[in-house]
Amino acid sequence: MFGKTIVIVNYHYIRAEQCDNGIHAISIEGFSKQLDLIAGEGYQFISLEDLHRAICRKNMDFLSHKACLVTFDDGLKESYVHGVDVLDRKGIPAVFYIVTDPIVEQKVLPVHKFHYARKMMSDDEIWGFITEKFDLPGTAVAEDVLMEQYPWDSPSSARLKYLLNFQLAQEQQVRVVNYLFQMAYPNDESAYANDLYMDQDQIIDLAQRGYLGTHSQQHKVLSILSEDAIRNDLKNSMDVIFSLTGKRVSSVSYPYGGYTAVTENIGKICRDLGMISGVTMFRGINTINDIMYRNMMLKRVDMNDMLGGKSEKVYKELAYGV
Ligand SMILES: [Zn+2]
Structure with a gap:
């Protein structure tokens, strides 16, 4: 690929053992190995702050040729317990996009x-x-x-x-x-909700590290809601995070994130709410063009499609066109 690039990798469940019955969990060891493979490809891991600096400056000059941002969706406790442990050992930052209602109401989505x-x-x-x-x-x-x-x-x-x-x-x-x-x-x-989702201390820790983003209040398909309902859902989630942590989040991961679930208008609503970045599940590697003009519609690569994943050929096609 020509020019500097940012690949944003997406994770959900991370468990002691790999598990495939509908949830596509990565094992702790698999996660660690995948990060090593990504580093071995010449990627420099960046933080959300680095991404936002690139977006605000509208340039990627201060980043290395290939940058990688690690993201986790859904606010799962296992992503904090196992994910942060592996990341800290390697000195790699990440973003955890949490859904607020399940945490506040102790209900399972x-x-x-x-x-x-x-x-x-x-x-x-x-x-x-x-x-x-x-x-x-x-x-x-x-x-x-x-x-x-x-x-x-x-x-x-x-x-x-x-x-x-x-x-x-x-x-x-x-x-x-x-x-x-x-x-x-x-x-x-x-x-079950207590076992599944992060608790307040874990969320405060992530907020203090600058590792936190919102994945909405209720994890609804936003594209089928009214504009007011979309705005309320996201604003409520941002307000809850502020009251729990004292920090404002400025990045959103849209629930489901595919082409049927995300629209340009949803990105615009999030920008109006003060967000600096929005991540989708549109598959791809981000270039300066995305950073400058598509910062609310950033592309991601699912862990399964990344190096070492079940379908790593997807990454290879994206990166090398082979
Ligand atoms: Zn989700």
């Missing part, structure tokens, strides 16, 4: 309830339960649409995720997911 249900039940079992109990929309979805959104999933898994995240109305999505989660986890939801 529908997306994570669904992950848990899928861990405990097969796709066929889930289809059986929900088609028996609920009246679902019969609209077929083209396979390329499914694969664009969920490139690492089997067709049946992508179909199920797409139904839940994009096709069902909000209330029905919540009803279906609650039903599945209650079957898989009959105990008190707040206990």
Whole structure:
């Protein structure tokens, strides 16, 4: 690739063991190895502050030829406990994009309830339960649409995720997911929320390091909400983070982050709220053009597509066109 570049890598779950049942967790060892591979490629790891300096100055002269920013979405406790540990040992900064409602209300997000249900039940079992109990929309979805959104999933898994995240109305999505989660986890939801999400001390630590961003208040697909609802969701999340930490966040990771979930207008709303950067799940490596003109729509590379990942050829195509 010509000129200086910034690759922004995205992570979610990080566990002692690699685990693949619908959640694509990386192991602690796998994470450490991947960071070594990235460094071995000649990347310099940068902080959110470095990224924002480049955006505000509109130049990348002070960065090395290849820069890499590590990001974690969803505010998962395991990303703090295991992720920060590995990063600190290597002296690598990162950004953790947290969702505020689950932390404040000790409730599990529908997306994570669904992950848990899928861990405990097969796709066929889930289809059986929900088609028996609920009246679902019969609209077929083209396979390329499914694969664009969920490139690492089997067709049946992508179909199920797409139904839940994009096709069902909000209330029905919540009803279906609650039903599945209650079957898989009959105990008190707040206990699971406490295990799953970061606590206040961890969030304060990240804020003090300059490692914190917002991933919205409720992790909704923002593109289907009204402009006021989008603004309120993001503003509420920023206000909660300020009241928890005394720091203002200035970077956002849009929930889901794909082309169906993020629009230019959402980026504009975030800029108006005082954000300096926005990260999507649009696949790609950022150049000076992105830094200067597309700072609210920055591209990312999922860990699976990065060096050492299941589909590292995606990174190689992006970086070398091979
Ligand atoms: Zn997310």
